[in-house]
Amino acid sequence: MIRFENVTKRFGAKTVLDGLSFEIEKGETFVVVGTSGAGKSVSLRHMIRLLTPDAGRVWVGDDCVNEAGGKKLERILGRFGVLFQSGALLQWLNVEDNVCLPLRQKSKRPDGEIRRLAAEKLALVGLEGVGDKTPDNISGGMRKRVGLARAIVTEPEIILYDEPTSGLDPVISRQIDLLIDDLRKKLGVTSVVVTHDLYSALYVGTRVAMLHEGKFVVCAPPEEFVASEHPIVRDFLQAQSIADMHDVRKAFGK
């Protein structure tokens, strides 16, 4: 569904993505992990044309994202819902209007139907009765959930999550992870998650890829990822006190 072909991206003298190639299948939850500055968000941004590669191509289905423009790009972007790291909610709109925004601006549906859909999605992310609050009057975790409701209100095929649990306490982080997993099961969407939280990655991911020096050093299902002997992966697992999948399941009370 999403394919990177030898994607290279440089910022000044630093090569962030170095001939990166991989493919994400329909319906899977692909998680990219790595240290800060490894290029996780950079790879995510290439999928939605917020960045274009210096070399290589990014495909979504049969469309090359970095060569698309105008209506074709709009059609490609219409397949995505994106949860940004900060939530990226418009501060002067209340929660309900933020969730309604993509439909109000891009569809001709009557306002009553748009409100009903927004309420439905807010309920799906566990936020009922907060529609009239403004983003600065809700917590960080709620902002992310509102961002998620906005991302799914157009019923996209692919959802991108940029650091969905960063800046949140462990309890709220686990709630967001459960929500991501729940959405995949309920909506059957393809998801791409970028995170440095391995508990989150190993719980929600159907495949986990470790990005290091512009390339994936390991890309495997969670069980294989945890068992990997690659020193970078081992360091990362040890730093977060994960010995096996049992530790991950325990963190989620399973």
Add this chain to the structure above:
Amino acid sequence: MITREPHIFDPPANVFAAAGRGIIMACQGTGQALLLLLGAAAQTPHLFSRKNRDDVMRQLYLVGIKSLGVVSVVALFTGMILALQAGLELRRYGQENNIGTLVCVSMLREMGPFMTGLVIAASVGSAIAAQMGTMTVAEEIAALDVMSINPLRYLMMPRLVALAVMLPLLTVYTNLLGIFGGAIVGATQLGVSLEAYFDNAFRYAENKDLYVGLFKAFLFGLIVVTVACHQGFAATEGAVGVGRATRRTVIVSFLLILVVGYFVTRMFYQ
């Protein structure tokens, strides 16, 4: 898409390389700003659409009504200062009755649009730059881009319309208050009766003075909104970047208002 890729440059090798880079970036910035203006202007047919109507009305209110207080004070005192300075000199030659003409023509041709433009650049322009800058660094603009909601239509066009409409209207208001301020000083400080002041004021003023002044105000409105949105959309590096965008908006708008004002005057009066 409005969201731009970050540019990271190596430090310039010497002063000439730095100057060259500065010139190239200034040219690029001018081109980008003009493209933004054209892009937003191309969205004006959607002015009254259901999706944009409320935003346009809100911006008209913010630019027009919310600026009335500061514009009133500036306008009144501009007229008063003009009348006092000119009146004190003219009184030495017994010509103080002519201050009406001087204040009226000065306000209509230059001071009305100029002072209104500066006040709006400092208040509304800086606010637009800060808002767009904050939205850019908080990824709200990127979110709009990804949702295929054109920021030029959703954000810039309502502000463009508001400034293009309201700046000339505020200029008319500034002109009237300035002329009235001059009348107060004339009557209280210089012994010029209101009748003589207004008789003189409108005797030598021409329609052209008003139209040229309003044309200038319209251009100043375009300048302020273009500079503010361009600087805001280009903001990087968090709060520091937003501060930088706001400061640059005020400086660049002031300079362009001065330069464009001069050339419009030359075009119509030389």
